[in-house]
Amino acid sequence: MSRLDRFMVSEKWCVSWPNCIQVAHQRGLSDHVPVVLDVDNANWGPRPLQWHQQHFKNLDGKILEAKNQISSLDIKGEEAELLEEEVKELHDLSVQLHSMARVQTSMNWQKARMNWVREGDANSKNFHNMMSSRQRRNAIHLVHVDGVLVEGVQNIHTAVYNHYSSHFRALDVLRPGVDGLNFRKLSYTQAASLVQSFSLEEFKQAVWDCESFKSPGPDCFLGWLHV
Structure with missing residues (x-):
């Protein structure tokens, strides 16, 4: 140091x-x-992780034991009617089994995450196994086309191409148009009036028509101030 x-x-x-x-x-x-x-x-005693490990030690064995007890009670219930205590025990075992199964799933998920963080990107055997598994899951080995099983790379390529090309192909269909419709049109005089300059009288009339509580314009003045 x-x-x-x-x-x-x-x-x-x-x-x-x-x-x-x-x-x-x-x-x-x-x-x-x-x-x-x-x-x-x-010294506050064992840490939560240590308590967790001790509390859920041999979790697989406890799950197997609960399954065996449930199976035993199910077999007994098929032969004769279960007592009230046995029905309650069966219910409690089912609740415990579901609880332990959730804990086991959570622990396996955490272990998988820890294993991936530790060895995932280290070019290790675990990394290559994960990549190979993902590649196998993403691979397309066969497809069903109109009830027929299609195999082979080239055949699958052709089937996929034909499927999407049939959906996005432009079809020659009769589409509605506007030909033959008689719309009302502006005359040349009316069209010219739309682009002519405003007169002074029109400006005054627009300002005079503004109410006193109108919002300010771009110059921050109200309309009634422009006289």
Whole structure:
């Protein structure tokens, strides 16, 4: 460790936290050692992860045992009517089995995520197995076309091309048009009046028609101020 790989503490710090310790981890590819300052004031017992591991230890065996007990009660129920206590036990076992199954699924998912984070992008055997599995799932080995099984790369290419080309092909169909319809049209005089300049009287009339509470225009003045 170098002089940079340490904590600077004072006497007052040591008095306030006498149980503080400095933990150095492996430096890996870095030139410096990661240092963690830890304060162990009290021992609170096993950590949640350790409790979780102890509580769900041998989860597969517990699930198998619950399945065997449920199967035994089901067989007994086919031969004779179950007692009230046995019906309650069967219900409790079903609830426990579903609960343990959910926990097992969650743990397997977390283990898979941890395994992928640890070995996924490291060009490891697990990475290549995952990529091979994904490639197998994405591969198209055969398709059904009009009830006929089509195999082979070239045959599948042709079937896919024909399927989409038949959907997006332009068809010669009779489409409705506007030919033969008589629309009302403007005369040349009316059309010319649409582009002619406004007269001074029209400007005055538009301003005079503005109410006093109209919103300001682009110049921040109300219409009634323009006289």
